[in-house]
Amino acid sequence: MAILDAALELVGELGYERVTMDGIAARAHASKTTMYRRWPTKAELVADALRRHAQGDAPAVPDSGTLHGDLLATVAEIAETLTGDRGPSLIGLIEAVRDDATLREHVASQVRERSHQVGREICGRAATRGEPVHTDRAEAVLDLAFARLFTATLFDGGRPSLEEQRTLVDTILLPLLTTAPGRAA
CATH class of the missing domain: 1.10.357.10 (Tetracycline Repressor, domain 2)
Structure with a gap:
């Protein structure tokens, strides 16, 4: 999923502290509304991206x-x-x-x-x-x-x-x- 990939890329490039939901939305070409509906916070989005990355879709x-x-x-x-x-x-x-x-x-x-x-x-x-x-x-x-x-x-x-x-x-x-x-x- 583009949003999760964008979150991982930005965390890798900038570090967690400097990543914003706006930045993730821009990188993924996604709507912030869509993102906030699924992930109310940056922490939840990044944690989900890390989980998916570490485990894949079907670990x-x-x-x-x-x-x-x-x-x-x-x-x-x-x-x-x-x-x-x-x-x-x-x-x-x-x-x-x-x-x-x-x-x-x-x-x-x-x-x-x-x-x-x-x-x-x-x-x-x-x-x-x-x-x-x-x-x-x-x-x-x-x-x-x-x-x-x-x-x-x-x-x-x-x-x-x-x-x-x-x-x-x-x-x-x-x-x-x-x-x-x-x-x-």
């Missing part, structure tokens, strides 16, 4: 055939969203998310809903395949993955390497999902 959950492979693919997707290789990065919006309560609420909700949905789906598939997995830990483990990748991206100044992503999956995420509490793997 697919990684399905490699193994829990390990699905976790690796999911971690790579989270890292890409944080660094914004295909548009504005979540890290680049950190001040806007901090300062704009509406944007913060929408982005936080989207991140949690998506990561929880992905976690439930990949763990459910693993259980169906007969892999030993604690499906009840799926949401917490994906929250942990996002937090670790976010922190690494913020403090290291870039996307975690493939080796760092693999280490996160192999030494933290997979053991948490497949090992009984109090037992070594």
